[in-house]
Amino acid sequence: MALAPNSISPEEWGIIWLSLKVSAAAMVATLPLGFALAWALARGRFPGRVLLDALVHLPLVLPPVVTGWLLLLSFGAQGFAGRWLAAMGVSVMFRWTGAALAASVMALPLMVRAIRLSLESVDRRLEAAARTLGASPMRVFATITLPLALPGVLAGMVLGFARSLGEFGATITFVSNIPGETQTLPLAIYAAMQVPGQEGIVTRLAMISVGLSLAALVASEVLTRRMGMRAHVL
Numbered sequence: 001m002a003l004a005p006n007s008i009s010p011e012e013w014g015i016i017w018l019s020l021k022v023s024a025a026a027m028v029a030t031l032p033l034g035f036a037l038a039w040a041l042a043r044g045r046f047p048g049r050v051l052l053d054a055l056v057h058l059p060l061v062l063p064p065v066v067t068g069w070l071l072l073l074s075f076g077a078q079g080f081a082g083r084w085l086a087a088m089g090v091s092v093m094f095r096w097t098g099a100a101l102a103a104s105v106m107a108l109p110l111m112v113r114a115i116r117l118s119l120e121s122v123d124r125r126l127e128a129a130a131r132t133l134g135a136s137p138m139r140v141f142a143t144i145t146l147p148l149a150l151p152g153v154l155a156g157m158v159l160g161f162a163r164s165l166g167e168f169g170a171t172i173t174f175v176s177n178i179p180g181e182t183q184t185l186p187l188a189i190y191a192a193m194q195v196p197g198q199e200g201i202v203t204r205l206a207m208i209s210v211g212l213s214l215a216a217l218v219a220s221e222v223l224t225r226r227m228g229m230r231a232h233v234l
Helices: 010-043 049-061 064-075 080-087 096-120 124-132 137-165 169-175 185-193 199-233
Strands: none
Touching: 010 049, 010 096, 010 137, 010 185, 010 199, 049 096, 064 080, 064 096, 064 169, 096 137, 096 169, 124 137, 137 199, 169 185, 185 199
């Protein structure tokens, strides 16, 4: 049966599914490192803190192509991380896992920033009061710090997810543009724009990309407002 002009083809559904899978994997993989870095920057006082802060935010100002090239040097066949992964029988080159890795690097600064702000907004007097009542550091973290910072953590995850959905430069440089393997929404839009008569595909995929990104940003804004409300109440 022929598809209607505005219908999404099975190939396009595959691109959407791959984009969501890559973004979700990038978000989950980035969260532990992002939280640890946010905690260190929000609570830590150590030499090199300013340098660490700059390194975390470097992907925001570095050309994405350069970030992809650095990933290629590190995780390629001759890279130090690539050789280490190859010894374990793992390769991320030209695979969706490599696309998720590139998206993780680009999403990390936004996730760290949102989580850091949420940790800094937690009233330290509540933590101190709990400790004077005999609560262990782990109990204070689990019952006070994490619940109060949770909206910011969720907002950071959503922002990281949205950034991963739009990742293009680092991905195409690192793992190329392979249909069915590394071709996410931005790469598919770019590929369709190179072929005359593909305007319909470009429009559909662009609208889907806008819709997904807009939904993620709205969710992030709602969570951020909730964080602000809770901080105000406390």
